Amino acid sequence: MNNFWSDNIQGIMTLYLSRKLRFHDQFSEQYKNIFALNDRAGLKILEIGCGPGALAESLHRWFPGAQITAIDRDSRFISFAKANIPGVDFLEGDATQLPFEDQSFDVTISNTVQEHIEPTAFWGEQRRVLKPGGICLCLSARKGIQCTAPCLEMTAEEKDFWDSVPESDDEFEKYGIGKYRVSEAELPAAMERSGFTEITTGYALIDLTPDAPKYSPQMAEAMIEAMRLNDLEAIQSVHSDRARKAMDAVNAKYNERIRLYREGIRQWDTSVSVTMIVRGRR
Numbered sequence: 001m002n003n004f005w006s007d008n009i010q011g012i013m014t015l016y017l018s019r020k021l022r023f024h025d026q027f028s029e030q031y032k033n034i035f036a037l038n039d040r041a042g043l044k045i046l047e048i049g050c051g052p053g054a055l056a057e058s059l060h061r062w063f064p065g066a067q068i069t070a071i072d073r074d075s076r077f078i079s080f081a082k083a084n085i086p087g088v089d090f091l092e093g094d095a096t097q098l099p100f101e102d103q104s105f106d107v108t109i110s111n112t113v114q115e116h117i118e119p120t121a122f123w124g125e126q127r128r129v130l131k132p133g134g135i136c137l138c139l140s141a142r143k144g145i146q147c148t149a150p151c152l153e154m155t156a157e158e159k160d161f162w163d164s165v166p167e168s169d170d171e172f173e174k175y176g177i178g179k180y181r182v183s184e185a186e187l188p189a190a191m192e193r194s195g196f197t198e199i200t201t202g203y204a205l206i207d208l209t210p211d212a213p214k215y216s217p218q219m220a221e222a223m224i225e226a227m228r229l230n231d232l233e234a235i236q237s238v239h240s241d242r243a244r245k246a247m248d249a250v251n252a253k254y255n256e257r258i259r260l261y262r263e264g265i266r267q268w269d270t271s272v273s274v275t276m277i278v279r280g281r282r
């Protein structure tokens with residue numbers, strides 16, 4: 001039983017809701033063009049470090065002929081994914097020792113995982129389980145754009161709360177999160193050094209602006225709710241008795257953002273994420 005990530009780093013809903021937006025069908029063509037996969041019946045895809053499963057869920061829709069397996073070592077993420085996402089085979093396991101035979105998949109894919117795993121194991125295990133000629137897709141979040149609505153600025157209650165959290169509680173540092181992060185130039189170079197060929201790179205640009213008319217009210221409110229859950233789960237993860245007050249303040253500010261949206265009082269706050277996709281052949 002391993003709940004390391006969901007306990008200390010990012011909660012289930014933070015990852016699931018943010019990735020559901022990032023891999024929404026509205027953006028699918030960007031990804032599919034760069035993935036350049038042949039959606040034939042029985043194509044075997046393995047997602048590594050799948051978290052609560054939002055990317056695997058989208059892959060199941062985008063490649064209906066494919067057989068999708070997804071693995072993560074966090075038990076809580078895998079239980080959530082199994083209970084909520086049909087059509088994908090989710091299992092608990094370690095990316096550095098994949099529980100699969102050599103040459104058993106046509107495609108391996110991961111999103112924001114490479115930077116947390118020792119490179120020899122990360123690339124080597126994917127090469128081992130890929131069939132000759134198989135495709136490795138490595139998705140990596142890059143610097144985007146964030147512009148916050150005035151009503152969503154950090155409240156005094158949140159500031160008090162975060163000021164009360166001891167400095168030593170920096171979980172990211174403690175657990176070596178992001179230890180293997182590399183530049184946009186180094187990522188394809190690392191894949192190439194690991195023995196992959198025909199390397200290509202591409203970027204998906206995901207614009208999440210609730211007030212933009214191209215988004216339905218359902219999608220716009222999902223953007224606001226994903227931010228709410230992100231803030232709430234971050235506070236909850238500290239397990240402090242001061243949490244209630246900060247969480248009430250968070251709920252009040254997002255309720256206000258929803259009210260402004262529903263009344264058509266536009267804020268134009270935006271979050272644009274950039275996902276680098278490196279593709280290579282075994």
Ligand SMILES: C[S@@+](CC[C@H](N)C(=O)[O-])C[C@H]1O[C@@H](n2cnc3c(N)ncnc32)[C@H](O)[C@@H]1O
Binds near residue numbers: 071094116
């Ligand atoms: C930043 S999260 C990304 C999760 C998911 N790919 C997404 O985009 O929502 C990194 C994930 O990698 C998983 N992870 C880290 N090291 C792992 C390992 N050695 N084996 C399996 N999963 C691992 C964590 O449990 C976590 O779910």
